[in-house]
Amino acid sequence: MxxxxxxxxxxxxxxxxxxxxxxxxxxxxxxxxxxxxxxxxxxxxxxxxxxxxxxxxxxxxxxxxxxxxxxxxxxxxxxxxxxxxxxxxxxxxxxxxxxxxxxxxxxTMQKKGHTFEYLRTQAHLRPRTNTFGAVARVRNQISKSIHDFFQEKGFLYINTPIITPSDCEGAGHMFRVTTLDFLNPKTIAKAEDDFFGKPVFLTVSGQLEGETYACALGKIYTFGPTFRAENSNTSRHLAEFWMVEPEVAFNDLIQNMDLAESFIKRIIRDALNQCGEDMQFFEERIEKGLIQNLELVLNKDFQRISYTEAVEILKNSGQTFEFEVAWGKDLQSEHERYLAEKHFNGPVILYDYPKEIKAFYMRLNDDGKTVRAMDVLVPRIGEIIGGSQREERLEILEARMQGAGLKPEDYWWYLDLRRFGGVPHAGFGLGLERCVQFITGMANIRDVIPYPRTPGSADF
RNA sequence: UUCCCGAUAGCUCAAUGGUAGAGCGCCUCGCUGUUAACGAGGAUGUUCAAGGUUCGAGUCCUUGUCGGGAAGCCA
Missing domain, CATH: 2.40.50.140 (Nucleic acid-binding proteins)
Known part of the structure; x- marks a missing residue:
């Protein structure tokens, strides 16, 4: 240098x-x-x-x-x-x-303080400010750490499609991609007349395609843009965001947790070591206690408890929650934050969730009621990683797809992984922007991506 | 999508229904190895939009637009 x-x-x-x-x-x-x-x-x-x-x-x-x-x-x-x-x-x-x-x-960029709200209207000039310069450098470092971490472990970087005919989660709104002109109804014919001859969408996850490569090459990860058409207006949601999704053949849920934990720790360690001046700025001007919190996560073993244990802890906490805690109901933000911030005061991995509240591809446990899902919770952010061991048994997977209202024939290629040389495998997803929020302490996700895309807003 | 809050100078915000204000920035001058520099002076307004109430609306009412916070969904 x-x-x-x-x-x-x-x-x-x-x-x-x-x-x-x-x-x-x-x-x-x-x-x-x-x-x-x-x-x-x-x-x-x-x-x-x-x-x-x-x-x-x-x-x-x-x-x-x-x-x-x-x-x-x-x-x-x-x-x-x-x-x-x-x-x-x-x-x-x-x-x-x-x-x-x-x-x-x-x-428009004056020497002194602007609000982040105002700077969002100046997204093309805001990288000239201290804060957004620092965010850009830390975001870059996180991206580098992601590649370094997986490359050093022998993972292959796989590029999964952005335009896709399949709907990974079976839920959630997707952006339709079309060359048909909906503003001019005269030209509208049938879906078969569209560019690809069928309805296609922007991907909500590269996981299913990632699984196919993991089940051929062993260890892979995807890292690319992802799109959700949900009408979510919060400081933690974007319509376009970047996601990292590793997938490992022969891994079980415990190995998946180990991978997720060392992955998060690597990102934190690199940010603190490589971006000292930027991190000091975030500590002093954005969020007091940020570095201490990161060091806590870095140095602590992640607590691992089942969903069922978590429900018991919450029920016995003596806390009054806005939403009821009951086995079978999904945990709310307030519950997750209580566990990570109050009860454990550190990162927690919850696993074995009720099958009803999780996706079809997660491996069913022997109890018939729970699946091999995991969520990594960290103080201040809540869920930062979600993952699972995948269902590798063909009959059970088909049954769960039907239970979720999906047609197995639409996923014939996904089911082929179970028909031919199927293996247990596991993986997880990390939202890059939430990770940048976690590392920098930035409160609004619109301020950790250069040009945020949110409902009703796609400027620049 | 729901609830709450907001929109006034370039920016951040004041202003009992009765003359439109301050700080910062900008311009001028002064001072200084300065560093969020400092001191003095100066310029700067379609009060978000459209209706309504009133002798009179930045202020009250209605609708809309945009922004923020919380929640849901999730990463």
């Missing part, structure tokens, strides 16, 4: 070296001592590089004194130790070239 960027220029080992820095001005402060301070950011680190621009520069009066927040510049100079507090190094400019001006009367 001998690149000439702000991140390296800020390090003491760069003192004495000649640098060319290309970036955007955050602030300018003039000194009547005969020079100006410029704070430059180029995205390579959270902190800015302080530049000293002396009034002996030929364009000092004509350009430099007019530089404001948002201007792009190319600056050449030598890195020196900074005589004042606040930064280790500074760049003493030999030349300052303004590449692009930013009119301070119309430029």
């Amino acid at each position: 001998a690149m000439e960027c702000v991140a390296s220029a800020r390090k003491a080992e760069s003192i004495g070296k000649k640098f060319t820095i290309k970036g955007w001005v955050r602030t300018r402060r003039d000194s009547k001592g005969g020079f100006s301070f410029l704070e430059i950011n180029d995205g390579s680190s959270f902190g800015n590089l302080q530049v000293i621009a002396n009034n002996t520069l030929q364009n000092y009066q004509t350009d430099i004194l007019k530089i404001g927040t948002g201007c792009s510049v190319v600056i050449e100079g030598v890195i020196k130790g900074s005589p004042a507090k606040g930064q280790e190094t500074e760049l003493v400019a030999d030349s300052v070239q303004v590449v692009g001006w930013a009119d301070p009367n119309t430029y």
Whole structure:
């Protein structure tokens, strides 16, 4: 990393070296001592590089004194130790070239605090702020950790289709993909006339296709965009989000839990180690106690209890919940948060849920009432991972599909995995944006993806 | 989708039914190895939209639009 960027220029080992820095001005402060301070950011680190621009520069009066927040510049100079507090190094400019001006009367990114609500209307410029720069870097690190984690374990990265004729969950609304013009009814004919000759949708999960590759190649993961047309208006839902879905042949639910736990811990460890300055910012300005909470999750063994045990704990908790706790009912957010935040004060994995509240493909237990499902709950977020051991027995799977109102013949290829060389296998899904929320402490999911897509809103 | 809250200067917000305000940002000047710099002065308004009540509406009523919070669904 001998690149000439702000991140390296800020390090003491760069003192004495000649640098060319290309970036955007955050602030300018003039000194009547005969020079100006410029704070430059180029995205390579959270902190800015302080530049000293002396009034002996030929364009000092004509350009430099007019530089404001948002201007792009190319600056050449030598890195020196900074005589004042606040930064280790500074760049003493030999030349300052303004590449692009930013009119301070119309430029919407001001030097000081904007609300996240306002910045959402400026999604194209918000990456120039401290917060969104930090989110982008941490999100990138998480994506890298995801690939590193699985690649180092020998998983294959599989790209499952985004346009699909199958409905993975058997529930939930999907986005229809069509070339038919619904605004012009005269042209509408039949579904067979559509581009693919049948109804197709944007994927809600790559799991089923992922299973086919796991049942051939052993260990795989998918990592791509996912779409849900649910009318969910919350700080934790997007219509378009990114999901990671590992799938491992021959794994059972316990091995699935082990994988999920080490996976989460790897992401946390990398974020703390690789994004220290960004994480410190989130700790100080976004969520107090964030780092301590992450270290708690990193250092604690995840508690593992069955759904049935969880129901008993909640019933005996003495807490009054808005929603009733009863075996057979799904746990509500308040219940999950009580378990992760109050009762265990740390991450919890719940498993063996009633079959009625879980998907058809989860393996039925011998009790006939529960399935090999698991949810990983963490403090502050609640469910961050959901997964299961898959049903590998053909007859039971067919029966459960029919019980869920699905036609087994529509899933002939999925059932073939059970007909030919079938094996136990297990996997889980992690929503990337929820993971970014968990790591950064950002309260609203719309602020951890560059261009959020939510019901009634697809700007930019 | 349900419930609650909100919409006023570029931004964040004030304003008993009676003359439209402040802080920040911006501009000018001053001061300073400054760093959310500081001090003084200045410019800035279709009060979200459409109706209604009233002598008079930013303020009250109705509808709509947009935003936020909580819940449900989930990742």
